[in-house]
Amino acid sequence: MDAPSIVDTRFRTALRRLDAAGRLLRIHSRVDPVLEVAGIMKRHDGGLALFFERVGEYAIPVCANLVASPANVQAVFQMDHWAVRDCMRRALEHPLKPVVVPKGACQEVVITAGVDVERTLPVLLHAAKDGGKFITGGIVLARDPESGVHNASFHRLQLLGPDRTAIKLDFGRHLGVLYEKACRQGRPLEIAVLLGVDVSLLYAAASSGMNVPLDADELEVASGLRGEPLELAPCQTVDLSVPAETEIVIEGAILPDQMVEEGPFAEFFQIYSGVGPSPVVEVRAVTHRRDPVYYDALAGVHGAMLRKYIDEESALKAIRRAVPIVQDVNLTPAGQCRFHMVLAVRKRSPADEGLQRNAIFAAFAAFKDLDHVIVVDDDIDIHNPMDVEYALSVRFDAGRDLIVVPDAKTHEYVRVSRQGQRAKLGVDATVPFEEQEAYRRVPFLEVDMGRYETSRGPGDPRHPALKG
Numbered sequence: 398m399d400a401p402s403i404v405d406t407r408f409r410t411a412l413r414r415l416d417a418a419g420r421l422l423r424i425h426s427r428v429d430p431v432l433e434v435a436g437i438m439k440r441h442d443g444g445l446a447l448f449f450e451r452v453g454e455y456a457i458p459v460c461a462n463l464v465a466s467p468a469n470v471q472a473v474f475q476m477d478h479w480a481v482r483d484c485m486r487r488a489l490e491h492p493l494k495p496v497v498v499p500k501g502a503c504q505e506v507v508i509t510a511g512v513d514v515e516r517t518l519p520v521l522l523h524a525a526k527d528g529g530k531f532i533t534g535g536i537v538l539a540r541d542p543e544s545g546v547h548n549a550s551f552h553r554l555q556l557l558g559p560d561r562t563a564i565k566l567d568f569g570r571h572l573g574v575l576y577e578k579a580c581r582q583g584r585p586l587e588i589a590v591l592l593g594v595d596v597s598l599l600y601a602a603a604s605s606g607m608n609v610p611l612d613a614d615e616l617e618v619a620s621g622l623r624g625e626p627l628e629l630a631p632c633q634t635v636d637l638s639v640p641a642e643t644e645i646v647i648e649g650a651i652l653p654d655q656m657v658e659e660g661p662f663a664e665f666f667q668i669y670s671g672v673g674p675s676p677v678v679e680v681r682a683v684t685h686r687r688d689p690v691y692y693d694a695l696a697g698v699h700g701a702m703l704r705k706y707i708d709e710e711s712a713l714k715a716i717r718r719a720v721p722i723v724q725d726v727n728l729t730p731a732g733q734c735r736f737h738m739v740l741a742v743r744k745r746s747p748a749d750e751g752l753q754r755n756a757i758f759a760a761f762a763a764f765k766d767l768d769h770v771i772v773v774d775d776d777i778d779i780h781n782p783m784d785v786e787y788a789l790s791v792r793f794d795a796g797r798d799l800i801v802v803p804d805a806k807t808h809e810y811v812r813v814s815r816q817g818q819r820a821k822l823g824v825d826a827t828v829p830f831e832e833q834e835a836y837r838r839v840p841f842l843e844v845d846m847g848r849y850e851t852s853r854g855p856g857d858p859r860h861p862a863l864k865g
């Protein structure tokens with residue numbers, strides 16, 4: 398299936414398509430924004446999308462787990478896996494400039510006086526030992542103070558007061574680079590936090606910074622995914638323009654001269670991140686649609702699934718450039734779509750032998766956080782864990798086919814890492830070229846079960862052995 402030239406990725410289209418496909422669980426009962434909503438999200442992580450209609454005393458509903466599973470993604474895009482990947486390829490290869498319109502639905506309601514984020518928005522407390530309530534589904538938009546290029550990325554914001562939050566800027570993140578540039582100029586960095594955005598921007602903002610580099614504009618990547626420009630509306634109190642149909646926008650600035658203790662927070666590693674210094678955001682305005690939806694993203698499978706499709710596409714491009722025999726890659730959800738990759742190659746001649754191992758190094762070079770890579774022949778379905786384990790069981794020899802690179806760079810949260818360094822593991826589970834004929838899996842007759850008269854369960858036992 399090929400992707401159509403224009404894709405409708407509007408947030409509300411996504412909600413309606415999920416609902417129509419039976420993939421949106423509507424929760425009518427009143428639920429508590431303290432722990433209860435996150436508990437329900439965790440129960441459904443990697444599954445159904447959720448729509449909490451009544452959260453505490455808030456008038457605003459909460460949407461979560463939007464594209465947390467392949468079934469949700471396929472319902473939102475109305476496409477199969479390969480067409481979705483096609484959209485991601487287009488986003489990376491053909492970014493489009495957005496257009497600015499005079500006004501957007503995101504500003505039907507504008508609050509600039511007496512701003513109180515916690516009173517206005519159903520911000521959640523996710524886990525009992527979290528340092529406070531966190532905005533987790535917010536895409537932070539900012540402009541590079543030197544180049545003028547936009548950046549859009551996910552960052553957690555911890556509520557500190559009515560118009561104050563902390564913002565987490567991890568090692569090497571682009572927003573951190575922009576903030577340091579602003580600090581050198583002695584100026585605050587203006588930002589807009591977007592909640593409930595066009596799905597194309599969810600993916601662009603979740604993409605790996607190594608493959609959508611600092612000089613690439615995520616708003617243009619998102620527009621490229623859609624196949625037509627995003628419409629942007631100018632903000633009220635900051636010099637930025639935001640996607641006009643965004644549900645909720647928090648306008649403000651990261652201050653150059655204040656740090657606070659941020660955390661702990663139940664992070665995607667399923668453990669609490671520690672407490673550490675973080676910059677402070679001064680909130681200047683909250684704007685929203687007349688009947689907005691608040692968006693929250695649990696730090697779990699959902700966050701990983703946002704990265705999956707776009708990073709698979711950029712990984713494939715980067716690895717193939719170095720090693721053309723690579724056919725496909727899978728960033729597996731249990732590896733957070735970040736730490737584990739399964740890679741399929743097709744060796745065409747004895748001269749290709751060994752290239753499967755180069756592919757392991759190309760993968761490590763393309764993604765800093767990748768720690769474990771398994772390479773298999775392309776008769777293995779890399780999206781099926783049973784098939785991958787089969788390859789490990791009969792095609793892999795731990796004495797010869799294990800490649801260990803000590804003390805390379807990884808993600809600094811990884812428990813076993815020492816200041817972000819750990820061993821990388823490559824597993825070569827391919828069959829040597831000259832043995833491929835002997836190891837070809839036995840083909841059986843292809844059958845079409847639709848051609849047979851069958852039955853099961855109670856009712857129709859025809860053979861005497863099944864009666865009585």
Ligand code: MN
Nearest residue numbers: 548571610611
């Ligand atoms: Mn970026």
